[in-house]
Amino acid sequence: MEKINIQEKFALFTERWSPRIIARVGDVHVKLGRIQGAFEWHSHEDEDEMFLVIEGRMTLRFRDRDVELGPGECLVVPRGVEHMPVADEETKIMMIEPAGTVNTGGNVSERTVEARWV
Amino acid sequence: MEKINIQEKFALFTERWSPRIIARVGDVHVKLGRIQGAFEWHSHEDEDEMFLVIEGRMTLRFRDRDVELGPGECLVVPRGVEHMPVADEETKIMMIEPAGTVNTGGNVSERTVEARWV
Numbered sequence: 001m002e003k004i005n006i007q008e009k010f011a012l013f014t015e016r017w018s019p020r021i022i023a024r025v026g027d028v029h030v031k032l033g034r035i036q037g038a039f040e041w042h043s044h045e046d047e048d049e050m051f052l053v054i055e056g057r058m059t060l061r062f063r064d065r066d067v068e069l070g071p072g073e074c075l076v077v078p079r080g081v082e083h084m085p086v087a088d089e090e091t092k093i094m095m096i097e098p099a100g101t102v103n104t105g106g107n108v109s110e111r112t113v114e115a116r117w118v
Numbered sequence: 119m120e121k122i123n124i125q126e127k128f129a130l131f132t133e134r135w136s137p138r139i140i141a142r143v144g145d146v147h148v149k150l151g152r153i154q155g156a157f158e159w160h161s162h163e164d165e166d167e168m169f170l171v172i173e174g175r176m177t178l179r180f181r182d183r184d185v186e187l188g189p190g191e192c193l194v195v196p197r198g199v200e201h202m203p204v205a206d207e208e209t210k211i212m213m214i215e216p217a218g219t220v221n222t223g224g225n226v227s228e229r230t231v232e233a234r235w236v
Contacts, residue, residue: 003192023192074140075120078119
């Protein structure tokens with residue numbers, strides 16, 4: 001039951017597109033991620049996924065539109081909805097999603113990583 | 119699937135100790151709260167509860183110690199652990215907790231409120 005400082009946690013890793021778990025609340029994990037560039041199209045069959053921008057800007061691309069998020073803005077991608085996160089500059093985000101959610105959803109690719117605790 | 123701006127949501131309510139739901143992710147709710155003064159001792163039998171300070175400072179009092187949280191700091195209170203949130207100045211917080219979590223936990227008091235969406 002220790003205090004977690006988000007920026008101190010970000011300072012512990014530099015890899016992009018490699019989410020780190022900072023907390024578990026019931027069945028969900030709270031994760032931090034550094035992102036830059038374009039990820040890949042994917043969806044999570046059974047998991048909702050919330051993105052919150054801590055620093056920077058990101059675009060969540062959907063098949064029918066794009067949504068841009070700045071600091072303090074968030075969006076929940078419902079299960080089953082295809083999306084592709086994109087960021088021009090390095091952006092720090094928080095994600096809330098069920099424990100076990102895979103970063104590339106139903107795809108297994110060279111970008112698939114297992115989330116580790118930080 | 120709309121973007122949520124946290125500060126815009128805070129601008130929609132002024133009541134303290136009356137959490138507002140901004141999102142659902144799987145089985146958890148993401149809530150915003152304005153707090154000032156001391157709440158009451160309580161615990162949640164079955165629910166973990168994460169507190170994240172957005173603006174201001176808060177103290178989470180436990181029976182054996184206090185933990186102070188500033189902006190960008192968070193802590194998960196595990197189910198069953200008695201706690202009392204306190205804030206000297208008005209403080210804006212985000213909470214992540216299972217849907218249905220009652221603000222006063224196992225107590226029903228004049229401070230018990232049902233969380234509404236904002």
